[in-house]
Amino acid sequence: MHGRSTQPRRTGRRTGHRRGLTALAVACATPLLCLPLTATGASALTPPVALTADSLSTWQTNGVVYALAQANGTVFAGGTFSAIRPAGVAAGGAGEQSAVNFAAFDAATGAPAGCKLSFTVGSGTATVRALAVSPDGKTLYAGGYFGAVNGTGASSLAAIDIATCTVRTDFRPTVPATVRALAVTGDTVYFGGDFTSVNSTARQRFAAVDTTGRLKSWTVNADAPGRAVEVTADGGHVAVGGDFFTVNGSDSHALAITDATTGAVTRAYPRGFFPDTSVVKDITADAGGLYTANEGTGGGVFDGRTAFEPDTFAQRWRDTCLGATQALQLYKGLLYSASHAHDCSTMGEYPDGQRRHLLAEGLGDGKLVGWAPDTNDGIGEGIGPRVFTLAPKGGTDYLWVGGEFTTVGGTAQQSLTRVSSGPDTGAPTVPQVKAESTEAGKVAVHWRSSFDTDDSHLTYRVYKDSGTTPVYEVSGDSLPWSRPQLTWTDTAVAAGETHSYRVSVTDGTNTSAKSAAQSVKVASSADAYAAAVRGDGASLYWRYGEASGAYAADSAKDDSGVHWNAPTQGVTDAAAHSGSAASYTGSKKQWTYTDQPHSAPSAFSLELWFKTTSTNGGKLIGFGNKVQLTSTRYDKHVYMTNNGRLVFGVYSGGVRTVTTTQSYNDGKWHHVVATQSSAGMKLYVDGALRTSNLLVTGNESGTGYWRVGGDTLSTSWSNAPTSPYFTGLIDEVAVYGKALSASQVTTHYQRGSGA
CATH class of the missing domain: 2.60.40.10 (Immunoglobulins)
Incomplete structure (x- = not known):
């Protein structure tokens, strides 16, 4: 806790x-x-961002897109679906066309490009999981789980002549299980997946064939599925990723670097480098480095991205955002990622809360930059976007995104979307x-x-x-x-x-x-109450003067607040002659949090006015580690018990609280100030000291956010109320980085109450 x-x-x-x-x-x-x-x-765009976040009109599928590739201005999409349809059209609507697990689109218009292929299987569910184009742009390789392409036999790996959109019959490798990853050079097709043999020869999860489908000597045997394959920029190595713990007998979990000819492991990553609960889902590389996308399950996972040096393959940085990363794309100095990153607090970014599915970060340091178009989680596994391809056409670069999402930017759009290098609109x-x-x-x-x-x-x-x-x-x-x-x-x-x-x-x-x-x-003339609050050094001062919206203006030092779940604003029954207050409804779990994180203060004062008749209690103000979710670390709070008493608590080697003997849920406005410093804990109500503990001078350290109206309250806290969410009016919230004196508290009360 x-x-x-x-x-x-x-x-x-x-x-x-x-x-x-x-x-x-x-x-x-x-x-x-x-x-x-x-x-x-x-000046749009803000460097180093070189792609807009503006979603372009794109046809959709009625299922999941697992694979994308491009050649000569055409984008190929593979997955598990049966039809495609125009943008803005619901499934089954006007203009829908049959497309059995594969479709081709014009990179610049987003409309179908004409090449139609059906990937089918005799039993089970056919799917296309990987697509890659040969360096000369003439051949499209497709991997997945299928037995035929347009009726021509194929065993989970096929080659398509792009010019004629026909299956190459001279390429007929036999792969008896799902192919999940592909990487192609001029003479070799590297692939990974679930298989344990290729062309009736033992090959465990990774293999390579030549352009006629003959098995090559490259041998990379792994003990669990392969999910990613990437040839390094110099062509001398092949990086493999997946679920495995050993590669060719070497201790190497989720990632290994192999020789491009023999498959010998040239760099292993023993267990512990990545948690046992994490796997590598995608790998990309250029002359400047190699990058992995990771996905984890359970506690202690690694879900983010990792950068490696291009020569030694030593780790350069690790992005520790939580929210499984599925795909990566390098473009003009940034690494673009597809994930459902919901907690990047260990990166110094946003705390656990809203999922953000498309992000970008610097290649040198892994710091997030200002690019964040968004999808939803969608169908299937509820992951959102799964795959990228970058397709240039007509002088514009188009980033195509595929996955299982059903909305883009809040608008209905299924499984495919795209953005471009401009213009920004x-x-x-x-x-x-x-x-x-x-x-x-x-x-x-x-x-x-x-x-x-x-x-x-x-x-x-x-x-x-x-x-x-x-x-x-x-x-x-x-x-x-x-x-x-x-x-x-x-x-x-x-x-x-x-x-x-x-x-x-x-x-x-x-x-x-x-x-x-x-x-x-x-x-x-000066507002007497506001002058006292600011004059005594408030570092945060929300007056609740807004009539609507999610913004709580700060009248002290620009520490603005964000209203969550829409507490009612502009209530004219206000405290301290402020004009308006905010009304919180505990059953709706409403609260307000600081936009910016703070280091936990060693000395502080919490001040506000409240009015309620609730018998369910609730937290008035506190310090927690979450903004859009309930906190898992929290203290420095004032809450009301069911019988209307006020409790001031901190965590200092254990729960420490002081509680008033009087109840304040009488439907009247009350002024509360809680302070802690080297002089201990003190709780004032209506200008007078009501209770204290002069021996407790410390509280929990760390980084967090001030929250008003509700947050976690476990039963370990004294007289924990029925609800951690407050029902009633709150006004004139202030936080100080010091303990207010008794005379300052009294002055604030007198000025606010008109005494």
Whole structure:
């Protein structure tokens, strides 16, 4: 339940520049966004990304695509399906055509290309699992489990003359079990799979034949299925991957490097290099290195990607994202991957939560970059995308993606999709904006940075009132999973005036619509409560002033929040004269989390206002290691028991809690502050100290996120409530990197309650 160690985590990237377009005085809460203008604005695509994330119209299949290959502008798809249909058409709809486990498409249009082949078998289910084209582009090799191609006998491995779209009868190797991987040179076809013989000669899971189908001397015997084969750039080695633990008697699990002529193992990877529960699903290589895609099952798995040096085959880096990787594609300095990566926290990226099926990372360091089109998991094994091929045509490069997905970017599209090297046509998401005036003669305009699935460096433009010329411009970096808040303060305003603000964003080519206008009356004096919170050093301050959307603006230091499962916003029954609050419904499991990760503080204060009549309790605020899922490590929290008492708890060599004797589920607004420092634990309610433990000065270390409204609460915590999710109103949430004093707490309560 409590892991007391975590991997280091890289925080969200925040860099940028700004340009004031009028004589307005400006201020910015994020220092890195306040640097002088020294570079150009956004320009699609953001290097080193060289492929857009814009899904192009592509025909679909009615089953799973396991294999892709291309030649001369034609893309070949193989798998387990019986028909193809146009984009936007449901299965069985208009225009559907028969296609028995194979189809060919124009790389540039996504439409059928004319070559029709049927892969069938007498008993069982025929499937095409691997496709590869000869270096001269004349022959397509197909592997899988089948007994005939267009009625011509073939034993799980066939050669197709591309020009005539006919089966070559001079290539008739006998492979009595499934072929899962292919790699082809000018004179050799290497393949791997489930078989234990080829042409009636013993060959265990890997073999090679010449271009007439005769068995070659290359011998690579493995003790479990082969799933990947790749010839190195120099042609001297063949890398093999799969489920195995031994290769030619050598201890080598999941991966081995072999001599391209003899099959002798030239580099083994003994058990322990990859976990026993992980296998290699794909291998790709170029002159700069060799790369593997891994899949694991169960605990302690390795699901990510690994890079190896091109000469020694020593590991260069390892990407430890969780979510089985199925396919890899090298393109212009990046490694593109197909997976369902759901947890990249050990990479310093996003924590366990939303699955992201298409990603890209640097070849030198394995760090994720801003390219993330997406599919769903789909049918079959629910894996999503399974295979790539890169197909150039007409001066444009097309990346084709196949698999078992049924949607692309949230739109129905089954098993095939594609993107290209350009043009980029997708605009960033419209910014979510909050304008507020809590200081005399100032308006702070906050917005959550947008995301664009192929552009991570974006430029924002702020418009005032009905103006059509932006009054402020700033550039900043964001990723789909890291969207830091940006803030601009307008001082060219006068007390009592009302102004409205809108923000648009551009990637340099495509510009979003402007956000909805946010109107605000300029304050004539400082908001007393907000001034006290900020003056006492809040590092996070959510005022819940938004009317809708997933964004909770931070009024302190740009530590914005994200609402999960849509708590109700804009509730006018508010605390501390704030204007509005948020309503959480415990049965809907709603909460709000920080967009950016934090190192666990040794000293801190947690502050908020709440109102409830619930008898199910729930967590008001806490620190956990997840954002979109319930945390597996959590502490530094305040929660309510079923009878309405408040508990402040930390984990310090064990569960440590303090509990109030009074209940607070009386339907009234209450102010709560929990502090911990070298002076111990203290819990204040409505401006007074209610309980404390001066001996507990430590808490759990690690990296995590502040969460409001709910998170894990096991029975090991004192008087754990029926529900870990709070039902009621919450307002004015603040976090401090120090313990507030008793007098500061009292002052906050007095100013918030109007005393």
